[in-house]
Amino acid sequence: MNAITGEHPVEREEIMMFMDGELAAGRAVFVSRHLESCPACHRMLADFRATSQSLSHWAVHPAPVVLPAWPENRLSRFLQVLRPRYLAAMVGVALALTFWAQTSPSRIQLSEREVRAKLTKREAVQVKYPEEAKQKGIQGVVHIHIVVGRNGSVKQLDVVQGDPVLAKAATEAVRKWKFEPTLVRGKAVEVESVVEIQFQLVD
Amino acid sequence: VPIPPISDLQTTDERLMLAFADGDKTAFEELFLRYRQSIYAFYRRRIVDQARAEELTQETFLALLRAAGRYQPRALFRPYLFAIAFRILSADRRKSALRAFLFLSAGNNEPSETPAPEEVLWLRQAVSRLEKTDREILLLREFEQFSYLEIAELLRMPVNTVRSRLFRARLALQEILLSPRGERAQTQISAQEESV
Numbered sequence: 375m376n377a378i379t380g381e382h383p384v385e386r387e388e389i390m391m392f393m394d395g396e397l398a399a400g401r402a403v404f405v406s407r408h409l410e411s412c413p414a415c416h417r418m419l420a421d422f423r424a425t426s427q428s429l430s431h432w433a434v435h436p437a438p439v440v441l442p443a444w445p446e447n448r449l450s451r452f453l454q455v456l457r458p459r460y461l462a463a464m465v466g467v468a469l470a471l472t473f474w475a476q477t478s479p480s481r482i483q484l485s486e487r488e489v490r491a492k493l494t495k496r497e498a499v500q501v502k503y504p505e506e507a508k509q510k511g512i513q514g515v516v517h518i519h520i521v522v523g524r525n526g527s528v529k530q531l532d533v534v535q536g537d538p539v540l541a542k543a544a545t546e547a548v549r550k551w552k553f554e555p556t557l558v559r560g561k562a563v564e565v566e567s568v569v570e571i572q573f574q575l576v577d
Numbered sequence: 578v579p580i581p582p583i584s585d586l587q588t589t590d591e592r593l594m595l596a597f598a599d600g601d602k603t604a605f606e607e608l609f610l611r612y613r614q615s616i617y618a619f620y621r622r623r624i625v626d627q628a629r630a631e632e633l634t635q636e637t638f639l640a641l642l643r644a645a646g647r648y649q650p651r652a653l654f655r656p657y658l659f660a661i662a663f664r665i666l667s668a669d670r671r672k673s674a675l676r677a678f679l680f681l682s683a684g685n686n687e688p689s690e691t692p693a694p695e696e697v698l699w700l701r702q703a704v705s706r707l708e709k710t711d712r713e714i715l716l717l718r719e720f721e722q723f724s725y726l727e728i729a730e731l732l733r734m735p736v737n738t739v740r741s742r743l744f745r746a747r748l749a750l751q752e753i754l755l756s757p758r759g760e761r762a763q764t765q766i767s768a769q770e771e772s773v
Contacts, residue, residue: 391725394718394724394725396725396740422747425747425750425754428754429700429704432720434617434618434621437614437634439613439617439635441606442609442635442638442639442642
């Protein structure tokens with residue numbers, strides 16, 4: 375298709391490839407021989423070389439660029455990576471996350487009454503009055519801070535106040551409590567609350 | 578195989594890059610010295626604004642600093658570095674195009690400053706008349722001296738396309754340079770050369 379004439383053995387692009395050193399060795403020898411005997415192809419090669427030659431006049435002055443500062447330690451290397459636009463992107467992501475966290479909370483706080491209402495009766499475990507406390511006549515109130523996971527079981531529990539013996543009995547029971555899931559706009563969330571367990575000896 | 582010292586002129590770019598990835602500061606300096614001019618020239622021939630060419634050159638070496646850890650020893654360094662430069666250039670062009678679009682700066686995203694005195698203005702103008710992909714292929718071949726295959730990889734196109742477009746670009750440029758206006762400019766070139 376690129377042949378100069380119908381019976382031409384060399385394609386026009388091959389002459390350019392010859393100049394660029396892009397022909398396989400065997401083919402290059404063939405094209406080279408052809409160039410010696412074909413004025414048209416020879417002319418084309420000369421024109422390509424002349425164009426290249428013209429372009430070579432396009433010189434560029436020495437680069438006035440200085441070596442970028444070598445980051446001395448990990449921190450400055452890290453800071454160098456943090457260019458303003460990345461920093462801006464990160465701040466943006468952080469803000470979006472905060473906003474998202476506020477609009478769709480992953481955990482809410484409920485009053486004791488509310489949280490107890492969600493206690494599934496079947497699985498609510500009764501608190502046993504410890505024998506030791508009975509004998510020593512210990513009574514009183516234990517406050518326990520609980521976090522109920524999305525699945526309704528107690529995933530975290532801390533004694534806020536109360537006698538250690540009573541607190542132990544209270545936590546053992548509360549740990550096993552199960553709750554109905556709490557939904558906020560259709561999504562299950564964690565719930566935290568403080569429950570109060572009363573220990574009172576009956577005379 | 579013992580690794581020769583960095584000062585050794587025979588040290589390949591790839592070895593320098595690996596040493597640099599290992600935290601060798603002098604290896605980076607050596608690479609910078611080897612490539613500063615060709616990277617700067619790469620930008621300078623493609624961007625009218627000299628200050629921006631300088632900035633992008635800096636940015637290229639900063640990108641190299643950041644990317645050092647991810648360098649794969651099997652990749653040749655030179656095409657690797659130019660691929661970074663090319664990405665930065667493309668990003669910069671997109672940015673200017675966006676800016677031009679947003680601020681409606683009469684569709685002219687190249688600042689109309691007077692070129693530096695060494696500038697062979699006519700060649701820049703002649704080349705700028707080529708179709709943009711053809712122009713890019715021609716520049717990569719003529720100035721960066723990349724092979725057809727390397728250009729194909731850099732521009733993500735088939736080698737055949739590179740070859741036919743390069744051929745077309747050369748014929749077109751030849752025609753531009755031989756046009757009456759071109760001949761006038763040719764004499765300008767030699768005049769400028771004598772004065773520089």
